[in-house]
Amino acid sequence: MAAAAGPVPRERDLAPHVWPSNVSLADDGALVAAGVDVREIARTYDTPAFVLDEADLRARARLFRDAFGAAFAEVGAEVDVFYAGKSFLSVAVARWVREEGLRVDTCSGGELAVALRAGVPGPEIGLHGNNKSDDEIRRAVEARVGRIVVDSPAEIERVAAIASAEGRTAADPVPVMVRVTTGIHAGGHEFISTAHEDQKFGIPLAQGHALAALRAVLGHPELELLGAHSHIGSQIQDAAAFEAAARAMLGLRADLAGATGVLVPEVDLGGGYGIAYTADETPIDVRGVARALARTVAEVCAELGTPVPRISVEPGRAVVGPAAFTLYRVGVVKPVTVTAPDGGTFVRTYVSVDGGMSDNIRPVLYGATYTGRLANRAGSDAVVRARVVGKHCESGDIVLPDVELPADVAPGDLLAVAATGAYGRSMASNYNHLLRPPVLAVRDGQARVLVRRETEEDLLALDVG
Known part of the structure; x- marks a missing residue:
């Protein structure tokens, strides 16, 4: 009988970086x-x-809040951490992460409804999605979410039309960000690598498409352009791809300022931080990534001669997984x-x-x-x-x-x-x-x-x- 080749070893003890801490x-x-x-x-x-x-989830939320808050405070920037509703969302979990200082990212009307039922204030919620319905956009406008992340040039026009129909004006605009595909590829599988050009999310940075979309938002007084949003993939294990994306996004921000005189106040650097599913895998070093990103943002802004923006990040599965x-x-x-x-x-x-x-x-x-x-x-x-x-x-x-x-x-x-x-x-x-x-x-x-x-x-x- 031939020997069996290479099964995963029996786990005699609990691998502490794989199982919940308690x-x-x-x-x-x-x-x-x-x-x-x-x-x-x-x-x-x-x-x-x-x-x-519960205690483990809360501790992971605090880790991201504290690590990114401390790292970006050293370079004079504020930071928001968004919990990924798509990873798992319930009323209790939405309450827990908010109590630990996180905001909530949603990508459908159902996720938005859960966050609102949990008592998360609208300004602390974001709405994503590559194909939002008019009803989902309208509900987000009515809830006064902190940002709607627009995913296509056509969606800019739709959000503007709905904002106008809901009575929003330049005195009370709807805050939006533009999702940008930077061309920087990262992630554990082709289907969770989300920043290459040939896929459904975002507006390409290449050939000036993202810059044109940002300028289009500025043409609508009922919209407030918060900034640009990037998400390069999921299950990412090191800071290098995030740093490259940060350089691209900050360069886009500077290009917009040069073309229009408008320096947007915020850049979202996305997330997709990796976790360990098996004992031989290593979860991402949260504090190390936070320090590396803060350092990169400060360096690039100094090179470009622009102030450091407010930063937002989205850890993804790393909080609840x-x-x-x-x-x-x-x-x-x-x-x-x-x-x-x-x-x-x-x-x-x-x-x-x-x-x-x-x-x-x-x-x-x-x-x-x-x-x-x-x-x-x-x-x-x-x-x-x-x-x-x-x-x-x-x-x-x-x-x-x-x-x-x-x-x-x-x-x-x-x-x-x-x-x-x-x-x-x-x-x-x-x-x-x-x-x-x-x-x-x-x-x-x-x-x-x-x-x-x-x-x-x-x-x-x-x-x-």
């Missing part, structure tokens, strides 16, 4: 989340479930004999769980990798090469493609997958009419429901027959 192991090997045993979570709330460490994990229950465990490329064979154990691609589409969509472990006990010292799969009618419904689990893994066991706070619940679906899992907050030995589990009644209520 997750630990009990003496018997069970996972404990902020003082709550996951076995009790499963008994009380069932599985699958997203388990969110590492703060949560998904708790599953194991169902079928099935050993399968597999033929290796060298003609030999090995046994792969398929471990099926009660969720899958409906609660975490990223492995299918991006080939994303995660860390998983047995959660209700330590298990045997002997291991098997396992593939953790979901219960959907798709062969590609794979949660963990290659992981070592205890050889005695069995139906009824609990399995936890780390770093699913971002884009798990927010991208969840009802494929095969599975019910979307709840989001549970844990803190100080207590668990509570933030977003309840869907029911079959919820599904049937939408089906008018």
Whole structure:
């Protein structure tokens, strides 16, 4: 029998940079989340479930607030940090991040509605989107959001028309930013690299298109041009791409001032800061990136002879992603004999769980990798090469493609997958009419429901027959 090649090693201890900071192991090997045993979570709330460490999320929000605030204060600039609603948004989470000093970025009418229900003031909300409806724009204008990020020349005209229809004038303009594609490519996958020219977001910097869009905004008295916005990708691990984008954006700002005499007050440097999904990955150094960006902004502004603008950043998944994990229950465990490329064979154990691609589409969509472990006990010292799969009618419904689990893994066991706070619940679906899992907050030995589990009644209520 040929040796199995290169499975992810079994995680004996918790990798602290992968799991939420208040997750630990009990003496018997069970996972404990902020003082709550996951076995009790499963008994009380069932599985699958997203388990969110409230204190950990709050600490990550404060880290970005403090790191960027301190770094840019040294160069005489103020900074706003926007929480990415698209990563995961609920009323409670919106309240938490606002309490920790962050603003909230939304990209749909639904996300805007959640932020407003949470009590986030309109001026502390931004609205993104490459294809906003007239209703979404109107609702943002009515809510007096702090900025609408326009994504195309045509949208400038639409926002201006709606602003005018809502009675906004030069005395009370609607604040807007223009999203610019800088041509600087960054991110962990082609689909999350968002600043190359051949894609749906923004207005290209090349050939003067972005400059023309900024000038177009200035031609509408009912609009206030706050500045230019850049977002170069997601899951970025170092500061170099951000620094290059900052140079391009500050140069655009200076070009506009030279052409029109208008020096916009703000530049948004985007985000997409990377996290660690596995033990061998390294999360981005938040304080280091903040210092590097502040230094670059100060240097470029000095070279251009312009004052340092107000800066805004959008950390993305880095606030909520590492703060949560998904708790599953194991169902079928099935050993399968597999033929290796060298003609030999090995046994792969398929471990099926009660969720899958409906609660975490990223492995299918991006080939994303995660860390998983047995959660209700330590298990045997002997291991098997396992593939953790979901219960959907798709062969590609794979949660963990290659992981070592205890050889005695069995139906009824609990399995936890780390770093699913971002884009798990927010991208969840009802494929095969599975019910979307709840989001549970844990803190100080207590668990509570933030977003309840869907029911079959919820599904049937939408089906008018």
